[in-house]
Amino acid sequence: MLRTIESLGPLAGKRVIVRCDLNVPLDGQVITDDGRIRASLTTLNELIHAGARTVVISHLGRPDGAPDAKYSLAPVAQRLCELLGNPVVFASDTVGQAAKDAVGGLEDGDIALLENLRFNPGETARDDADRREFASRLAELGDLFVSDGFGVVHRKQASVFELAELLPSAAGRLMTAELEVLDRLTESPQKPYTVVLGGSKVSDKLGVIGHLLPRVDSLLIGGGMMFTFLAAQGHPVGSSLLEEDQLDTVRGYLAEAERLGVDLVLPVDTIVASAFSADADHEVRAVDAIEDTAWGASGIGLDIGPETAKRFAEVVRSSTTVFWNGPMGVFEFPAFSGGTKAVAQALTEVDGLSVVGGGDSAAAVRALGFDDSRFGHISTGGGASLEFLEGKRLPGLEVLGWQ
Numbered sequence: 001m002l003r004t005i006e007s008l009g010p011l012a013g014k015r016v017i018v019r020c021d022l023n024v025p026l027d028g029q030v031i032t033d034d035g036r037i038r039a040s041l042t043t044l045n046e047l048i049h050a051g052a053r054t055v056v057i058s059h060l061g062r063p064d065g066a067p068d069a070k071y072s073l074a075p076v077a078q079r080l081c082e083l084l085g086n087p088v089v090f091a092s093d094t095v096g097q098a099a100k101d102a103v104g105g106l107e108d109g110d111i112a113l114l115e116n117l118r119f120n121p122g123e124t125a126r127d128d129a130d131r132r133e134f135a136s137r138l139a140e141l142g143d144l145f146v147s148d149g150f151g152v153v154h155r156k157q158a159s160v161f162e163l164a165e166l167l168p169s170a171a172g173r174l175m176t177a178e179l180e181v182l183d184r185l186t187e188s189p190q191k192p193y194t195v196v197l198g199g200s201k202v203s204d205k206l207g208v209i210g211h212l213l214p215r216v217d218s219l220l221i222g223g224g225m226m227f228t229f230l231a232a233q234g235h236p237v238g239s240s241l242l243e244e245d246q247l248d249t250v251r252g253y254l255a256e257a258e259r260l261g262v263d264l265v266l267p268v269d270t271i272v273a274s275a276f277s278a279d280a281d282h283e284v285r286a287v288d289a290i291e292d293t294a295w296g297a298s299g300i301g302l303d304i305g306p307e308t309a310k311r312f313a314e315v316v317r318s319s320t321t322v323f324w325n326g327p328m329g330v331f332e333f334p335a336f337s338g339g340t341k342a343v344a345q346a347l348t349e350v351d352g353l354s355v356v357g358g359g360d361s362a363a364a365v366r367a368l369g370f371d372d373s374r375f376g377h378i379s380t381g382g383g384a385s386l387e388f389l390e391g392k393r394l395p396g397l398e399v400l401g402w403q
Ligand SMILES: Nc1ncnc2c1ncn2[C@@H]1O[C@H](COP(=O)(O)OP(=O)(O)OP(=O)(O)O)[C@@H](O)[C@H]1O
Pocket: 151, 198, 199, 200, 201, 202, 222, 223, 224, 225, 241, 301, 302, 303, 325, 326, 327, 328, 329, 330, 331, 332, 357, 358, 359, 360, 361, 362, 380, 381, 382, 383
């Protein structure tokens, strides 16, 4: 049974550390999608109103265990303050003097945000003892711990796992809301059940496919992920995103899909660009002709093509349950956003349950003008929701009592 906030007892006057996933997309200092900040507000408002002294912690991006200004949470503190309508004290470090001063200065109902957890090597250390050492320094800043960063719950990291062992801990409201919907997808998805995969974290997400194949009726592969499949079928993919060391694994998935009778749908066309940029020249090409443009092997596939988009949309629309993770192309560049838009539109037309998972996927649908309410659920977790659907035991959930 997942422990919830009620299990922590009275909160007034207590220093409550809340692990959120405020890993939002940034363009310089500008937050391009604040969905993950908004999703954290329910828990934070509840703690504020209960008179807790709230200490918010999060990572942003993947800095290398040392401070790096481009991954600072300062813009997030500013946005959090606007959304809460409350001052947010921002500490320029995580376990140093600035954090101690910020937390020490909190009154009941106040809130502070500490700097990016991943500026400290202990947060993501492989060695258990190193993570534990960092977690114990974090634990000194709080009396209680609320884990609400669903997007990071698949990571065995100090602020997700060890900290929850060190302090009385419970799941926050976002965490429980996410689990309620995703549980429906694992327990009894209504058929036909389709999963759509794309995005750029290819090696992170390929592993999920083997576990999903026995559970789904159709699996559609687009985004950066498609090129490893196309290459596995013998197609040259130019300079597109490719995980060469995964080719054998992918061949295994293709064979397994056939054996299980799963409809594994790969793109038939792609938009090939001269370079990775918003204004690059581009042409639609069949997937066996990616290198047949004037750019030859330097051409890059940046979106699924129109014929593929049409086919994907048809499969999605005729499904009763759909889970989608990972944009179909580089949606941040308008010329390569068509595939993502077509799939998003089809999801809004599903007569059943449609779930969008992932920080970038959620950002994509919003950037393309789709309102959250047009989907059954928008999950803040990309990798996390996929690993949950795989049926994996997630460290950040187990430590909260989830079986
Ligand atoms: N063909 C492609 N080549 C390169 N990048 C691509 C391609 N297609 C999509 N992308 C990129 O994939 C990124 C999103 O991938 P990611 O796997 O991180 O998605 P997510 O699961 O929604 O996010 P998260 O895992 O952070 O929650 C986008 O920034 C998009 O530009």
